[in-house]
Amino acid sequence: MSELSFHGIAPARxxxxxxxxxxxxxxxxxxxxxxxxAASQHLMFGVPLHWMSDWGTPFALHVDHAxxxxxxxxxxxxxxxxxxxxxxxxxxxxxxxxxxxLSQRASRGLTAMLPxxxxxxxxxxxxxxxxxxxxxxxxxxxDANRFVLRWCRAATGRKVLLVFNGCYHGTVDDxxxxxxxxxxxxxxxxxxxxxxxxxxTRVVEFNDLAGLQAALAPGDVACVLAxxxxxxxxxxxxxxxFWEAAQALIRRHGSLLxxxxxxxxxxGPGGYARAHGLQPDAVVVGKPLGGGMPCAAxxxxxxxxxxxxxxxxxxxxxxxxxxxxxxxxxLAMAAMRATLTHLMTPEVYAPMLKRAATLAExxxxxxxxxxxxxxxxxxxxxxxxxxxxxxxRNGSEAGAAMDAELEHALHLALLNRGVLITPFHNMMLVxxxxxxxxxxxxxxxxxxxxxxxxxxxx
Ligand SMILES: Cc1ncc(COP(=O)(O)O)c(C=O)c1O
Numbered sequence: 262m263s264e265l266s267f268h269g270i271a272p273a274r275x276x277x278x279x280x281x282x283x284x285x286x287x288x289x290x291x292x293x294x295x296x297x298x299a300a301s302q303h304l305m306f307g308v309p310l311h312w313m314s315d316w317g318t319p320f321a322l323h324v325d326h327a328x329x330x331x332x333x334x335x336x337x338x339x340x341x342x343x344x345x346x347x348x349x350x351x352x353x354x355x356x357x358x359x360x361x362x363l364s365q366r367a368s369r370g371l372t373a374m375l376p377x378x379x380x381x382x383x384x385x386x387x388x389x390x391x392x393x394x395x396x397x398x399x400x401x402x403x404d405a406n407r408f409v410l411r412w413c414r415a416a417t418g419r420k421v422l423l424v425f426n427g428c429y430h431g432t433v434d435d436x437x438x439x440x441x442x443x444x445x446x447x448x449x450x451x452x453x454x455x456x457x458x459x460x461x462t463r464v465v466e467f468n469d470l471a472g473l474q475a476a477l478a479p480g481d482v483a484c485v486l487a488x489x490x491x492x493x494x495x496x497x498x499x500x501x502x503f504w505e506a507a508q509a510l511i512r513r514h515g516s517l518l519x520x521x522x523x524x525x526x527x528x529g530p531g532g533y534a535r536a537h538g539l540q541p542d543a544v545v546v547g548k549p550l551g552g553g554m555p556c557a558a559x560x561x562x563x564x565x566x567x568x569x570x571x572x573x574x575x576x577x578x579x580x581x582x583x584x585x586x587x588x589x590x591x592l593a594m595a596a597m598r599a600t601l602t603h604l605m606t607p608e609v610y611a612p613m614l615k616r617a618a619t620l621a622e623x624x625x626x627x628x629x630x631x632x633x634x635x636x637x638x639x640x641x642x643x644x645x646x647x648x649x650x651x652x653x654r655n656g657s658e659a660g661a662a663m664d665a666e667l668e669h670a671l672h673l674a675l676l677n678r679g680v681l682i683t684p685f686h687n688m689m690l691v692x693x694x695x696x697x698x699x700x701x702x703x704x705x706x707x708x709x710x711x712x713x714x715x716x717x718x719x
Contacts, residue, residue: 268648268664269633270714275670278713282673283319289677292335293323316684317669318676327354329694332681340681341699343689348524351549351642352604353694359552362599363592372590379594383558386601390531391544393560398589402523402547403431405557406486408583409543410435412561413517415576416568419483423476423516425467427656429493430486430521431547438462440657466655467491468500473507477514484517484543489533492524495659495686496638496645498652504539517542517565523557524548527613527690528641530605536641551596552604556589558597609693613642616700617691620644623704631711645688671710678706 265271287294297320301307306314308321316322323335330353332342345351352359370377387396399405410422410433424430426440437448438458445459463482465472476482489504491497511518520541522532526549529536534544542565547557561569573581587593603609621639624646628635634650647653649662668687675682680703682689689703 266664266667268635268662268667270667272666274714274716275664275666278670278674278710279666282670282677285677286673287319289338290320290322290334290336294320296323296335297321317672322676329353329355330692330696330699331694338679340676340679341695341702342681343691343695343703344681344683345690345692346548346553347683347688348527348548348690350553351527351690351692352552352600352609353692354553356552356600356604358603359554359596359599362595363554366592366595369591371592372587374586376589377591377594379591379598380589383594383597383601386598386605387546387558387560390535390601390605391546391560392531392535393541393544394563395561395566396558397561398593399547399557399559400555400585400588400593401431402521402545402557403433404585404588405545405547405559406430406433406436406519406521409519409545409559410484410486411581411583412565412569412572413484413519413543415572416565417483417515417517419481419516420461421463421479421482422461423463423465423473423482423485425487425491425656426464427467427491427494427497427660428486428488430488430545431523434458435462436486438464440464440466466657467497468503468654470503470506470510474510477510477516480514482514482516484519485511486519486521488521488523489525489537489539490528490640491656491659492640492643492645492688493686494656495647495653495662496640496643496688497655497659498638498640500654504537508539508541519543519545521545524643525641526550527617527643529610529614530607533641550600551593552600554593554596556593556597604693610642613691613693613695616695616697617642617644619697620689620691620700620703623700624707627704627708627711630708631715633711633715642691643688645686647687667714670714674710674713675703675706678709680706 308314313321325333325335332340384396388394422435424436430436437451438445445464447458463476465476518541520534525533542562545559621637621644624637636652637646638652647662653659
């Protein structure tokens, strides 16, 4: 009998499943394979963005069309999509209200580097949803985070950024500092980064109030940039009272709290902070804000907005280092207006939240039926299974519970059974179009795959 890994599965079983599922995938997807071969002629790594080759499939799955909770690949398979463009399509693929707003705008000017009639309306809707009065825009959440960091440094006159170990806030270079044996270390995988990020980025473990206090104590931290729930190293929930105490500490040390709600916007129409009564100085929202159109926004408290405006006014004329030409273009503003008005509402969220709870409970049952020491973490419309018995308390624990090979095997096996989940970890998101039957389909596929993984080696 082969030895079991920490997660209760034998490496030999993972290898066997991977080999079998890779063969099945290749046989099921000839058209994707042909398109991947053609793309490799002129696209680096054979894909338009190199991450697209990191899914664990032998070659990239190519999409024909996507609608609601379904993604249809070029080989004619209809897949239940729990990845939803890793939250970009959280309101379902091509929501009709957004498609309509886009088509109405599309023939009347796409981009002008000037506002149109949607700008003020979008600002007012954002203020109403998130409870912060003053807003600016970006094309991606990455850019929004980068710009907020600039504003916070300019507003406070402080240099240091504080983040939680294992965080991800897009490809903002400053955040790629890890805690390794308690010491900050720039991530080795960063390409072409020539600055020493550890001089201006401090990193502590999530849920560690003593660590946070020590890191804030020198009084040089401009802002703490955090997801209210960590979602990018597996999910890590805040312990009860953590954020209330953390907020008080951050305030006491004259630093700002920026909550990146790019993923936790799945908790409700005002994000996790609004749903849980937290009061950050700034909020970042991206991904689904335009119903799938590239756009992002960030909001400031009145105090921070006044400080940021003063910093800009006092600076010499010229480039601020904040903004891009296409930011807040007419098409993006139309998409945000439609999304905020029709989709970011309690009525739309209610069934998503309910169905995600069903999914999380169902997953727990499937995992327990197979006797695996895995846990399920659930927040809002999002759930994640992790290869550890108890929910991780911080990024180090969550990272230690990961196994890329097992993840690849599982994801590929689910894909071959008509279910897509988020790559790079084990996250599933429910959109307004996800049905009970879709959830049942995921649970059944999971049950089948776990049976294969638990079967004795042939
Ligand atoms: C919390 C968080 N912030 C920001 C980003 C960056 O979003 P984008 O890649 O759309 O810039 C991500 C992406 O996964 C994210 O998870």
